[in-house]
Amino acid sequence: MQDRIAEFAGLLRQNGVRVSIAETLDALAAVRVTSLAEGDSFRSAIRSTMVKRASDIPAFERLFDIHFHGLGNLIRQAERAAREALSMSDSEFNRFLQRVEEFLKEHGSEEMSELTQALLMNRAGQLDRMIRDAARRAELDRIERSDEENRFVRALARELGLERMDAELGDLQGQIDQLEDEMLREQLDEYIEARRRALEDLIRRHVRIERARRDGTLRESEEAGTLADRSFFYLGEDELARMSDAVTMMARRLKSAIAMRRKRSRRGRFDIKRTLRINMKNGGTPFILRFERRRRDKPQIVVLCDVSDSVRNASRFMLQFVYALQDLYSRVRSFIFVAEIGEVTRQFREGDPKTALDAALGGDIINVYAHSNFGNAFRSFVDEHLAAVNRRTTVIVLGDARNNYNLPHERALREIRRRAQRLIWLNPESRGTWGFGDSEMERYSVHCNVVEECRNLNQLYRVIDRLAPR
């Protein structure tokens, strides 16, 4: 059992669940005091000692089933297959198994190998243990590629002692042939044949599951690492969904990091009034000191997002990120534009971010199929919405600055910059391409406090982190 739990801890780690050695030891101690017979409490004992994050629970449940029940299920299936081959009911089958046992005893079963006995007498637990031991000796945990399967199947069969079993079954066959009872003879033939086949099948499937398990985990962990570095531009449908989850997760992480930072730097000047008051009970002797808590103005944010085809994904995640962090700012207003500009603050305030995004990008607010016209968008923002910007506002523009050779109207941008605390431009194109073709990036960047490349989740995270109040 010790080995199995240690193995399981390794499997959890491979899948990104953090399990310490101390926790593995706790799991062992917990298993020792619960009765193993009850599957449910075994599972709970392992779960409460090894998995400490609610978000890891689904992974745990999946892996637990594979690890602790995978082989058991296969063995049960093999038993069912044998029963079906004989077309017997449960009780008939049990009676038949008793006869098998008697028959084996009469013919010197104690001299047969453990494997033969366990297989024919249907001892699932013993079989389970034997296969696991053999797998360990065959170093099955080294398997990585599917073309190694055959090699490991052979190794496992050798370690199990399949050869000796076959010899013993051959001897047994001779004795069966001498039986008087024709019906029993046929049944025994059928049974042994079915069992033999099932065992081979079982070995093969066990190897395949082990291989798939390692293979699969490898791929998953690889993906998780690179998702944050993938460019927003080339994302498939399900990658979009997973990226969206990743954005939510990162936003949460950033939020607690910021909360931590703020607490540390909150202590302000010495507070005479409160110190005097709290020390009244000590006769005015200042045993306890009190400090002011520094008050900090939460920043306001205005986001202008280009939602034309080329940068829509980036805008999508930008908006999602900003709204996940909404309570860090005193006010967030968001606008989307292609050629014209429209406000989507209300959609985000009322619905969850996903529906709000769909509503915003659905085409009701602005024509999302037009050709980008940054100049026009900035000008109409200055005309209609400039009141949204004051000296506490950080304005973030997200766009590739590909203006389709329209008038850039950079004076409008300068006007926004003049009223705002700062102006940040995030460009989802790689820096090398800025200023080429119809890109007006160089003309616009003059008016920005900060210009950043923002092509993937990691860059987005860094940018938002810098925006956070300190």
Next chain:
Amino acid sequence: MFASIENVVERFAQHGYIASRRIATVVYLASRLEKPILVEGPAGVGKTDLAKMIALALDRELIRLQCYEGLDEGKALYEWEYAKQLLYTQILKDKIGEVIAGSHGLAEAVDRIAREDEVFFSERFILPRPLLRAIRSERPTVLLIDEIDKADAEFEAFLLELLSDYQVSVPEIGTLRAKVIPIVVLTSNNAREMSDALKRRCLHLYIDFPDRAHELAIIKIKAPEASAELAAQVVDVVQSLRKLDLRKTPGISETLDWIKALTLLNVESLDHELVKDTIDTIVKYESDIRKAQEELKSYLRELKLRRPAAAGGDDGSTPLS
């Protein structure tokens, strides 16, 4: 102490708490392995109740520490009773005079007083707060550290010594070990992620909203006066509301509040008007109420259609009319 997992389930049931096997296993492990339990889950699923129930079932005193932002050692562990110390020095003025009488110079007088200062920094002048009370208690206790996620990260670090070794350090006195090891329950609403160090020391228990059958069973015990039909309807409504994206998802406590309110009004089964009038006992925000009503429209219409057929001979009079 609990004898087995079944024993936990039984004893909890005696006090009207339906524990799933998972919960019972963790509680049993906590008492056997002497490890704290960290309970997480959405608000209103009975996290705090679990600690109360352990105390009830084991007939132990429950010592509760409610966490909040800015909670410090002085509030959680102990504080020196300055006022009492001052008072004693006043009363003992003459005695102190005697001690320093005949001393040559200030330095010697200070030395003499310093020799006696442990009199003033002894357990006599300590004002024990919940954590110290749990440690010093002669009888076994249950210590509930409620909403640990609301406390600062520093406080969490400060708890580590207590949670792993059941001891606390008071600089002036030394290390105090627990006389009887308490069962410690920490609850968290996940306002922030707990540190790995804390999690490593605890058994983790995640309590989610109950499924339909479980919730019905809870109602049967906590609100036995409610009719079976009403209970089923209420549970249906609440369960469907939990699938919505609400600002505050209704917990078990809200379900119980609602069903108690409805039984007070002598309601036997739900109808449109009733839901409209009483929905605010389970959803608390204006925007949530709007969403809930939208969601329930179709459900109630279906109820209305089903009613005459199901009621049979009943004349269908509404309970409030």
